[in-house]
Amino acid sequence: xxxxxxxxxxxxxxxxxxxxxxxxxxxxxxxxxxxxxxxxxxxxxxxxxxxxxxxxxxxxxxxxxxxxxxxxxxxxxxxxxxxxxxxxxxxxxxxxxxxxxxxxxxxxxxxxx
Amino acid sequence: xxxxxxxxxxxxxxxxxxxxxxxxxxxxxxxxxxxxxxxxxxxxxxxxxxxxxxxxxxxxxxxxxxxxxxxxxxxxxxxxxxxxxxxxxxxxxxxxxxxxxxxxxxxxxx
Numbered sequence: 139x140x141x142x143x144x145x146x147x148x149x150x151x152x153x154x155x156x157x158x159x160x161x162x163x164x165x166x167x168x169x170x171x172x173x174x175x176x177x178x179x180x181x182x183x184x185x186x187x188x189x190x191x192x193x194x195x196x197x198x199x200x201x202x203x204x205x206x207x208x209x210x211x212x213x214x215x216x217x218x219x220x221x222x223x224x225x226x227x228x229x230x231x232x233x234x235x236x237x238x239x240x241x242x243x244x245x246x247x248x249x250x251x
Numbered sequence: 252x253x254x255x256x257x258x259x260x261x262x263x264x265x266x267x268x269x270x271x272x273x274x275x276x277x278x279x280x281x282x283x284x285x286x287x288x289x290x291x292x293x294x295x296x297x298x299x300x301x302x303x304x305x306x307x308x309x310x311x312x313x314x315x316x317x318x319x320x321x322x323x324x325x326x327x328x329x330x331x332x333x334x335x336x337x338x339x340x341x342x343x344x345x346x347x348x349x350x351x352x353x354x355x356x357x358x359x360x361x
Contacts, residue, residue, distance in 0.1 A: 180353035
């Protein structure tokens with residue numbers, strides 16, 4: 139079945155460690171997005187990519203990094219520079235055509251211990 | 252001005268009433284508009300989309316679009332407690348980027 143897969147579902151990180159969240163899609167979508175969501179808050183855009191080998195910073199990119207080497211994959215690394223990384227992370231993808239929606243993965247809940 | 256804005260809420264309505272959720276956007280060239288519902292701890296799910304001016308109805312949901320006013324709304328008729336969630340407005344801009352609003356929290360009181 140086509141869709142977006144995020145892994146892991148739950149992730150625990152010690153302070154000072156980098157961690158990488160996986161996002162894979164088999165929908166043949168050009169665009170992919172990473173969002174962060176804190177409790178009771180809306181989605182905040184971290185990074186987005188509209189084409190392979192290109193990506194743009196969103197509203198809260200500091201402390202995060204991404205790569206887009208393949209169309210299907212858009213991993214997000216939460217670095218030690220991100221001071222408050224505990225949050226729910228959502229990956230989404232979309233075509234670059236009008237009148238098509240964004241699809242979401244199931245999310246990764248990251249907790250710093 | 253933020254690209255997509257919504258009523259911050261929370262919005263509380265009694266069971267059986269009409270819930271009205273509003274959204275405005277800044278990119279006049281935007282073509283596609285979406286409403287997502289998000290339950291706590293879950294990922295957003297698409298419930299409505301609208302591309303043309305006017306109204307679009309799907310069951311208890313009606314989306315309304317006014318491009319001249321850059322305004323999108325979602326009406327939920329006969330609101331049920333199961334409709335209690337956060338509703339996210341999303342806009343696909345003229346440069347094909349999907350922008351989400353901050354969401355409106357809806358609580359339907361039995």
